[in-house]
Amino acid sequence: MAKRDPQAQLEKELLEQEESDYIKDNTEYITINNHELCIIYQPHANKHAPLLVFVHGLGGQASQWESQLKYFGQHYHVLAMDMLGNGRSEVLSSWKEYRASSLVDDVAQVIKQYRPASQSKVVLVGHSYGCSIATFTTLHPSVNLDALILISPKEKLQPGQFKGRRVLPWIPDLVLDDARVKDRKGGIHSKSVDRLLGNIADPEMRRRQLRWNVMSRSSVYKRTVVGLNFPSPDDYDKVPNFPIGFIAGADDDATPPEDAQAIRSMLAKTHTHLAPILVIPDMAHMAPVAAPDQVNSYIQEFLNENQIQ
Numbered sequence: 001m002a003k004r005d006p007q008a009q010l011e012k013e014l015l016e017q018e019e020s021d022y023i024k025d026n027t028e029y030i031t032i033n034n035h036e037l038c039i040i041y042q043p044h045a046n047k048h049a050p051l052l053v054f055v056h057g058l059g060g061q062a063s064q065w066e067s068q069l070k071y072f073g074q075h076y077h078v079l080a081m082d083m084l085g086n087g088r089s090e091v092l093s094s095w096k097e098y099r100a101s102s103l104v105d106d107v108a109q110v111i112k113q114y115r116p117a118s119q120s121k122v123v124l125v126g127h128s129y130g131c132s133i134a135t136f137t138t139l140h141p142s143v144n145l146d147a148l149i150l151i152s153p154k155e156k157l158q159p160g161q162f163k164g165r166r167v168l169p170w171i172p173d174l175v176l177d178d179a180r181v182k183d184r185k186g187g188i189h190s191k192s193v194d195r196l197l198g199n200i201a202d203p204e205m206r207r208r209q210l211r212w213n214v215m216s217r218s219s220v221y222k223r224t225v226v227g228l229n230f231p232s233p234d235d236y237d238k239v240p241n242f243p244i245g246f247i248a249g250a251d252d253d254a255t256p257p258e259d260a261q262a263i264r265s266m267l268a269k270t271h272t273h274l275a276p277i278l279v280i281p282d283m284a285h286m287a288p289v290a291a292p293d294q295v296n297s298y299i300q301e302f303l304n305e306n307q308i309q
Contacts, residue, residue, distance in 0.1 A: 010187050014211040022070060023063050027088075032109045035097065038062065038088035040080045041114060042073040050121040050146070050308050053111060054080040055137075057128025057152075058224055059216035061087030067292035068125070072299070075309075077116050081107070083133075085220030095169075098220070100229035103133050108140040121146040121308050125299065127288055128152050128255060129224075135231045138239050147308055149245040149299060152252055152285055155259040156230050168222050176218040184213060198251050198284030205290060236266040243306040245275040247298055249283030249291075275302055 018024070026042045040062045052072050054065040062080035069078045082089035083103055096102060111122060122145050126134030131153035138145050157165070184192040188206035192213050197206060231239075246264055248257035257279045264274055278298045280291050288295050303309070 007181075007185060007187060011184070011210075011214045014207065014214055017211060019063060020066065022066060026069070029088075030110070030113065032106050032113075033097075033102070035084060035092060036090040037084065037106065037110070038082040039110065039114075040065075040069060042069060042078050043116065044073070044075065044077045047116045048120055049076050049116070050123060050303075051077040051079065051111075051114065051116060052123050052125060053107070053114075054078070055107060055124065055126045055130035055134045056080070056083065056086070057126075057130045059086070059213070059221055060127070060130070061212060061215065063087065064127070064212065064286070064289055068288060068296060068299070071292070071296045077114075077120075079110070079114055081110055083130075085217060085223070087215065091217065091220060093219070095223050095226060098223035099227035100133065100136060102227075103224075104136040104140060107133060107137045108143045111137075111143050111145075123147040123149065123303070123308060125149045126151065126153070128285065129154065129228070132228075132230050135235065135239060136229070139235065145240070145242065147243040147245075147302075147306060148239070149247070149302065150260065150263065151247040151287055151295065152249060152255040153246070153260055153263050154230065154255045155262045157228065165225055165228065168225055171222070173218045173222070176222065180213075180218060184210065194284075195254070196285045197290055198249075198282065200282055201290055209286065209289070231263075233266050236263065237270050239267065239271070241271050241273065243273040243275065243302065243308075244271065245298065245302040246277040247287055247295060248277055248279050249285060249287050250279050250281050251283060252285045254285045273306070275305075 026040050028039050029036050056064055062082045065080040072078050085091045124134045131150040184190045188210050193206050193209050197209055246260045248260040260277050280294055
């Protein structure tokens with residue numbers, strides 16, 4: 001009898017796990033730019049209420065915003081989308097649709113479609129690489145936004161990361177799959193999970209993170225990384241002079257607080273409505289998941305102070 005692989009069995013169970021009732025009840029699919037995207041959308045009874053749009057990062061998915069969607073859905077329209085190839089959105093084999101400019105256009109078109117009323121305010125909240133996509137979206141000619149919140153933003157790629165991006169297209173998916181399986185060795189206590197959650201997460205949160213990691217597709221990861229783009233100082237100068245907030249994790253090795261500070265400093269040259277950076281102690285990369293109360297409190301205070309109601 002073949003020996004069972006505990007890691008493979010656990011990952012199979014995680015993939016078969018259903019989404020929460022909240023996610024299932026508020027999920028819909030739309031076609032944008034000739035591909036299908038999965039949207040989690042909870043409208044508010046007041047059609048003039050602001051719309052909060054949440055953009056996940058590289059390898060993430062919309063369900064990572066569940067705590068924020070539930071909390072802010074009490075007073076606002078809320079929306080999160082699975083970016084192309086992620087979560088339950090369509091997967092394409094071409095490369096150009098995963099370029100930053102294409103992902104930005106997807107977000108812009110979603111905002112245009114879901115903006116509840118022409119005078120309703122729209123706030124964009126990004127996490128990790130989603131911060132870059134959100135920032136570029138503020139420059140898109142077809143959308144008019146009112147505020148931006150950047151959670152664990154990355155300033156730029158480091159020299160070694162540029163080299164890795166150049167060779168990534170030549171690495172077969174099976175080779176990358178194998179490397180990622182090894183990275184997940186140890187299950188909920190693997191490097192794959194620790195890298196994002198640090199050491200303070202409980203077992204259930206670790207299971208959720210492992211599930212998201214398993215669901216992330218190597219082919220999509222490759223295409224997205226090759227298409228990465230981060231705003232330049234000139235790009236930040238062009239961002240509208242509206243309120244901008246910042247959240248960072250003190251123990252985040254992927255996007256340390258210094259990245260948020262560098263971005264804020266670039267914006268400070270031309271912007272006058274910058275909120276202080278919230279640095280969450282003992283927090284790694286996934287603050288929206290691992291510290292929802294602190295993230296939600298900061299965002300709510302930001303909205304109140306800037307009269308986004």
